Amino acid sequence: MSNFLINSYSFPVSTTEYDQTACGSTGTGGLKPINLGDGIQVTNSSFVLYNKKVITVEWLLYKVGSPTGNLRTYVCQADGTIIDSSDTVDVSTLGTGTSGTYIEFTGLSTTLSAGDCVMVSQASGSVDDSNHAKVLFSNTTCVANTHYASREAGGTVCVFDGSGAASCPWGNEWDAIGKFTYVD
Numbered sequence: 001m002s003n004f005l006i007n008s009y010s011f012p013v014s015t016t017e018y019d020q021t022a023c024g025s026t027g028t029g030g031l032k033p034i035n036l037g038d039g040i041q042v043t044n045s046s047f048v049l050y051n052k053k054v055i056t057v058e059w060l061l062y063k064v065g066s067p068t069g070n071l072r073t074y075v076c077q078a079d080g081t082i083i084d085s086s087d088t089v090d091v092s093t094l095g096t097g098t099s100g101t102y103i104e105f106t107g108l109s110t111t112l113s114a115g116d117c118v119m120v121s122q123a124s125g126s127v128d129d130s131n132h133a134k135v136l137f138s139n140t141t142c143v144a145n146t147h148y149a150s151r152e153a154g155g156t157v158c159v160f161d162g163s164g165a166a167s168c169p170w171g172n173e174w175d176a177i178g179k180f181t182y183v184d
Helices: none
Strands: 004-006 012-020 026-031 037-042 053-064 070-076 082-085 101-105 117-122 132-138 146-151 157-160 178-183
Touching (some): 037 070, 037 132, 117 132
Antiparallel strands (some): 004 012, 070 117, 146 157
16 A cells, blocks of 8 residues: 555645554454444544544455445444445455455545544345354454444444443453554
């Protein structure tokens, strides 16, 4: 990936990549049903992506079975309102290796605020328990000031913050594995 984007005025714009890698053991989140999302939440102004204009995201993904349709990365406010979305990626092009492959989503242009979530979701097509995409995450907290987030189909964002909040069904705090490119 280039260190520069060329804008319409033909001068370079510097970009930076933030790599939220795995630590500890890994697990997976199944992207089913349609519009269920898994990703991260910018919890406060101390997180590295706070007040950064994210332009691409790469998620560590693989597929199970033969899902159809498209994946998309969404930026949501904490209440689930979608404020940006990426270009689509055909889910059938994902590999099947359970260690996953980084898949790039482009077309984003949102500056992230505290509470915003960035997540990948099955946007269209056909998925079920035997045919869907999976996103990898760490089973332990790797990065301060971020939380694992999930957006229910058509609903609000559920964030696991380590407190065992009743609205979140998970027993651990996780960090989704992704690479985020933002404009400096």
